[in-house]
Amino acid sequence: MIPLQRGPLPEELTARMVARTERIAAHRGAAREAWRDARTIRRDLMVHLIAMASGLSRCMYCGDSEGTSIDHFEPIARAPQRAFDWLNHLWACSFCNSNQKRDLFPTDRGGEPLLIDPTSEEPADHLDLVLVTGAYRARTPKGSETIRIFGLDRPVLERGRAHAYVRCRSMLRDLARLVDQEERDEASSVVQALAVQPFADVLYEMLRLRTAPRAALVFGAEAVAGLHALTGPHVATWGPVGR
Structure with a gap:
């Protein structure tokens, strides 16, 4: 979410x-x-x-x-x-x-509602996403009820998020290399593909953690470079990533 x-x-x-x-x-x-x-x-x-x-x-x-x-x-x-x-x-x-x-x-x-409304609040205030396993962990009672009511702990969703994490890391590494080589058209295609893939919460969490002290160790240096490329000023001409 x-x-x-x-x-x-x-x-x-x-x-x-x-x-x-x-x-x-x-x-x-x-x-x-x-x-x-x-x-x-x-x-x-x-x-x-x-x-x-x-x-x-x-x-x-x-x-x-x-x-x-x-x-x-x-x-x-x-x-x-x-x-x-x-x-x-x-x-x-x-x-x-x-x-x-x-x-x-x-x-x-x-x-007060115990469900997260993603259009009026930050889901990350109530939920932690474990990227490697794709599992959500509740940080608050609202997070716990949101997981329960929407079934965010369904095995199919957890597997999907875990696979999305592998996919995102690979695409981000490709993006970093393409940006470094100034392959603008292909880099644009990768940006667009990242923007429309399911499980946007995986990429969102990676973007949120890109400046964490251990980000390069966890994601890999090239993947972090790709995350920084996504947030660079030039990316606005390539298309939106996330929402």
Whole structure:
């Protein structure tokens, strides 16, 4: 899970969503039916959520599967008035949405959510990613509940992250060599491939740790050079990496 930037919606779409919310309030409910009937709004929201998502329309929770549907972070059953709240919409795969999260929404004793919203907070404040094994370790109760509710400890996800780490190190070493040899076109292709691969959390964690004292020892000097190349001023002309 990585932090994601949520931008504003077009005024026209916002106005339609406000009108739907007012209609729900006036009829004292029927939020789920209203959401189900709002096909055009859902279609338009999907465009903006996909643009926010990492890689090629990856699920904002697991980062592995392609997103397929809009998830209400705070479920409609719990907060019907937030059915058309843009700040309550995330892009999720069918497994994370329908099999894992469903209408679950744990809170602490004060009523604060115990799930990480990657569009409003830094997941790394609550989760540690062990790159070699691909396993997440909770740093806080919110991190623990996020792992449990979304099944971030599923073996298939842990194996996928571990393999993504091997893949990232290899691609970063290639990138460092290509940059050193001034092979701009091929370096650009590697940057783009890194940007769209699944498990963006692996590359994000490597970028986060690139200046750590033991980074060169853990990742390898060439991989660290590749990480620094990704964050250099010239990379903006090559394309985005991460989000």
